[in-house]
Amino acid sequence: MKALIETRNKGPERVFLVGVELKSGSALESRDSLEELSELAATAGGEVIGKGVQKLDAPHAGTFIGKGKADEFADYCRRNDVDTVIFDDELSPAQSRNLEGVFNCKVLDRSSLILDIFAQRARTREGKLQVELAQLQHLLPRLTRFWGHLSRQKGGIGMRGGEGEQQLETDRRRVQDRIARISRELELVRQHRSIQRHARQRNNWPLASIVGYTNAGKSTLLNALTGAEVFADDRLFATLDPTTRHLRLPTNQNVLLTDTVGFIRKLPHTLVEAFKATLEEVIRTDLLLHVVDISHPLAEEQIAAVNAVLKEIGAEDKPTLMIFNKLDKLDGNGTWNRLAERFPHAVGISARTGEGIQALLAELGGQLRPPREFVQLAVPHEQSALIARLHAVGQVIESSYRGKQARFKARIPPHLHDEFAPFIVREAQKVGATG
Numbered sequence: 001m002k003a004l005i006e007t008r009n010k011g012p013e014r015v016f017l018v019g020v021e022l023k024s025g026s027a028l029e030s031r032d033s034l035e036e037l038s039e040l041a042a043t044a045g046g047e048v049i050g051k052g053v054q055k056l057d058a059p060h061a062g063t064f065i066g067k068g069k070a071d072e073f074a075d076y077c078r079r080n081d082v083d084t085v086i087f088d089d090e091l092s093p094a095q096s097r098n099l100e101g102v103f104n105c106k107v108l109d110r111s112s113l114i115l116d117i118f119a120q121r122a123r124t125r126e127g128k129l130q131v132e133l134a135q136l137q138h139l140l141p142r143l144t145r146f147w148g149h150l151s152r153q154k155g156g157i158g159m160r161g162g163e164g165e166q167q168l169e170t171d172r173r174r175v176q177d178r179i180a181r182i183s184r185e186l187e188l189v190r191q192h193r194s195i196q197r198h199a200r201q202r203n204n205w206p207l208a209s210i211v212g213y214t215n216a217g218k219s220t221l222l223n224a225l226t227g228a229e230v231f232a233d234d235r236l237f238a239t240l241d242p243t244t245r246h247l248r249l250p251t252n253q254n255v256l257l258t259d260t261v262g263f264i265r266k267l268p269h270t271l272v273e274a275f276k277a278t279l280e281e282v283i284r285t286d287l288l289l290h291v292v293d294i295s296h297p298l299a300e301e302q303i304a305a306v307n308a309v310l311k312e313i314g315a316e317d318k319p320t321l322m323i324f325n326k327l328d329k330l331d332g333n334g335t336w337n338r339l340a341e342r343f344p345h346a347v348g349i350s351a352r353t354g355e356g357i358q359a360l361l362a363e364l365g366g367q368l369r370p371p372r373e374f375v376q377l378a379v380p381h382e383q384s385a386l387i388a389r390l391h392a393v394g395q396v397i398e399s400s401y402r403g404k405q406a407r408f409k410a411r412i413p414p415h416l417h418d419e420f421a422p423f424i425v426r427e428a429q430k431v432g433a434t435g
């Protein structure tokens with residue numbers, strides 16, 4: 001699908017931003033949210049020409065902001081050659097249509113903008129399909145005359161009624177067909193990936209996922225820990241598709257670490273839905289590493305936003321290690337003190353300078369150490385595959401190959417108990433072992 005914000009011959013698209021300060025929210029939060037919207041717009045290739053804010057008790061049903069304010073902004077936009085107006089909050093289909101009437105140009109909301117950036121970032125087949133699915137689902141109820149990119153035919157754009165309406169109907173059908181096709185294709189891609197995952201999981205290493213707000217330093221951390229070369233950059237949503245790398249801790253424990261897409265406030269619901277499979281994979285792990293940019297003035301709000309998404313994908317109860325990143329950038333200890341009190345086990349690091357990484361590795365080792373069962377086994381010699389498997393996943397403490405059967409004393413992960421059960425001749429209590 002084409003980018004919503006297009007860079008044309010005449011240069012970057014000129015963008016005007018609109019935010020509201022609701023009486024129920026804080027002014028700081030809405031200002032910061034608008035600041036973030038501005039970064040998002042720039043990330044999408046737009047040039048922010050101006051911003052407008054209105055204080056409201058509640059959004060208006062018809063035009064989100066008040067009609068008078070909308071006219072005032074529209075006037076400004078006309079005089080300044082604005083191509084696109086972007087609202088910081090999700091607009092209903094009716095609001096979008098009405099506002100396009102007032103502004104007489106393309107009107108987007110934060111969700112469509114985020115979707116647009118995701119579309120530009122997606123690299124893998126699955127990533128691209130997921131984004132397109134989310135975009136189409138978001139778009140379907142919003143098909144209006146300015147969404148001409150679906151059909152470049154004459155009459156598609158700028159025509160309401162008559163041929164234009166018919167064109168919209170055709171577009172709707174096409175969108176629905178496409179949604180059905182993408183869903184089927186995604187299913188196939190996912191089946192394939194689940195095969196790959198099983199291959200990777202052969203050796204039963206524990207899994208950990210790096211999660212956090214966008215730009216918190218997740219990819220930088222993965223790179224610092226594993227020498228991976230994931231693209232890390234000072235822009236929002238640098239990473240979209242998950243990358244998994246093997247990490248061997250100083251204690252010789254092995255971990256598979258996955259870095260993935262960052263979260264943001266007001267993440268579009270269709271996007272969370274479309275990415276659910278990817279995200280579920282992320283949380284089907286033994287441990288979450290929640291990276292926080294501790295130098296950010298709204299670090300606490302960002303933690304809350306991440307937790308909200310984690311909750312939405314059913315991961316709020318996962319064991320989590322909090323990591324306070326960008327210590328090198330921190331001035332003053334206020335945020336640090338407050339957050340350290342709330343998260344006593346958090347580890348402070350700088351993924352950039354390497355400060356605190358050793359302490360992080362130690363903490364990681366402690367948290368990932370699996371409980372082990374101590375067992376004695378008697379295995380017929382011809383069961384060589386099982387014997388090999390025991391050495392791969394367990395910790396063999398003593399072995400003897402004399403006699404009719406091979407005998408072992410070993411520690412095995414409890415979840416593999418069933419696999420070895422037929423050969424266990426003696427069990428001891430579960431013990432916390434050295435991993």
Ligand SMILES: Nc1nc2c(ncn2[C@@H]2O[C@H](COP(=O)(O)OP(=O)(O)OP(=O)(O)O)[C@@H](O)[C@H]2O)c(=O)[nH]1
Pocket residue numbers: 212213214215216217218219220221231232233234235236237238239240260261262263325326327328329349350351352353
């Ligand atoms: N000063 C400082 N900058 C850091 C640190 N860690 C990361 N950064 C910078 O922060 C920016 C974002 O880093 P990324 O690793 O791309 O962040 P991310 O969490 O992967 O971001 P997304 O993939 O966009 O969600 C980059 O410019 C990094 O160089 C740190 O410890 N200190």
Ligand SMILES: [Mg+2]
Pocket residue numbers: 218219220231232238239260
């Ligand atoms: Mg990243």
